[in-house]
Amino acid sequence: MLPFARISIIGLGLLGSSIARAVREAMPNAALSGYDSDSETRETARALGLVDDISDTPGAAVTDADLVILCVPVGAMGAVAVSIAADLPAEALISDVGSSKANVLAALTAALPNHAIIPAHPVAGTERSGPEAGFASLFHNRWCILTPPEGSDAAKVAQLQAFWEKLGANVEVMEAEHHDLVLAITSHLPHLIAYTIVGTASDLESVTQSEVIKYSAGGFRDFTRIAASDPTMWRDVFLTNKDAVLEMLQRFSEDLTALQRAIRWGDGDALFNLFTRTRAVRRSIIEQGQDDERPDFGRADH
């Protein structure tokens, strides 16, 4: 038995196209429909055969669906939900893959007050964008967080959980507000910092752009990967998870100021103690299968 028989994917970028590919692999009998607001993306998706049927309007893509997954920037969720409202079957479950959740839940609820809505966030991705960037194994052994609103039908939550588990994900259920706090530190602040330092390095007069690029293997290049992520997606994340991001940013800035002071006053012990403490976090992440244990992410495959 499939958790869902007719799945509609709205937005066929990295995430949407990865879900399509993963469904094909894990649930070959499920019917897949799709839509993207960009006509070029629709053409590419057709050429790739990502889903059974690519519609030219969002409404046409959802008429038969029992699960609709919105894979668009979080700032676009409300408008997309409005655009499918008239064609959406009454019993269809609405979900998404957005990186902020309280805001998305509010937008979807406002647009579709009579539908079952269970927001979801698969914590997975790469720095690439577009339908060609997706791949079926993106969710393997990654966590997918469901944030059902109070009063959600437990059977529907279980059904969505089964869907994500079939795609290879581990599923966790939590409140949208807690999700937003957790992701603010594990994902949103890291992206903000990466974007910032790449910007800072680009604006120097004393060090040329060419030098920054040549000597990037000293650490900087790691940040450029994250800072190559989709600009629209990330703009929306920061605008829709403002409070949690600002809270984490404030803590980070305080800690950075403390280190700045330690450097200025030559307090080697303070530096050494922090640098020792942070090693253990890396070990835990590797032990729990959340990163490659090979040195340097296995870049060199030595």
Add this chain to the structure above:
Amino acid sequence: MLPFARISIIGLGLLGSSIARAVREAMPNAALSGYDSDSETRETARALGLVDDISDTPGAAVTDADLVILCVPVGAMGAVAVSIAADLPAEALISDVGSSKANVLAALTAALPNHAIIPAHPVAGTERSGPEAGFASLFHNRWCILTPPEGSDAAKVAQLQAFWEKLGANVEVMEAEHHDLVLAITSHLPHLIAYTIVGTASDLESVTQSEVIKYSAGGFRDFTRIAASDPTMWRDVFLTNKDAVLEMLQRFSEDLTALQRAIRWGDGDALFNLFTRTRAVRRSIIEQGQDDERPDFGRADH
């Protein structure tokens, strides 16, 4: 003809042991001696056969050398140089692999006023430490920066350049002060920021350590790799390149504050513009062969 016939490596951690392995491969006829202040490391190096001869004192390791490379934390350079001074042949060239250069040059010059000193910094490494972490290809297509003091013998600079090129590196020559500024932005600040955010994430009350680890694939895990680097090495880098690091840190903090303000006031255009600009830097780094072009550093090998 070998650039150097008898090479002595003081300090047999990640860098020292990688040089030993790379010399074995590229210059099998060169004689290699070595020393490490840690007796366990000496034992491991003997068991691995890293060099022809591991001495039990630093002086004994350099008596025959025509090139001595100090591969110790930058804060230890001066003391190590003093410890070999009495045994060092008059014509031996002294170099190192430290990540800050003006301070190292001063320390080495004070300890060995009558020797030729040409500091060097191969911009290469991983987050691992110790003699077993090294590998021969570490320097392939990485940049090695030489910072010869004014009045250096051009023939000796060329000789050291030939040595590093034989190990697979591209060589650049610049002044120590400029090196320190360039590396402050491309390496030192990235490490400082990574250590900070991992510390910040470890100290939260609202988000558990276990959540930070579970959801680290959203971006945070990238920072933990850098923050797993050697604590002693990095403490010394910040203490010996204080001015340049504080200057870059000040610029970064200003830029971060500007982004913080953009988030608080909902200025999506400011965010979008920066996030678009930073993508180009990543492209250049990949085009110039300084990082893996595969998505996510090729972690998943999809």
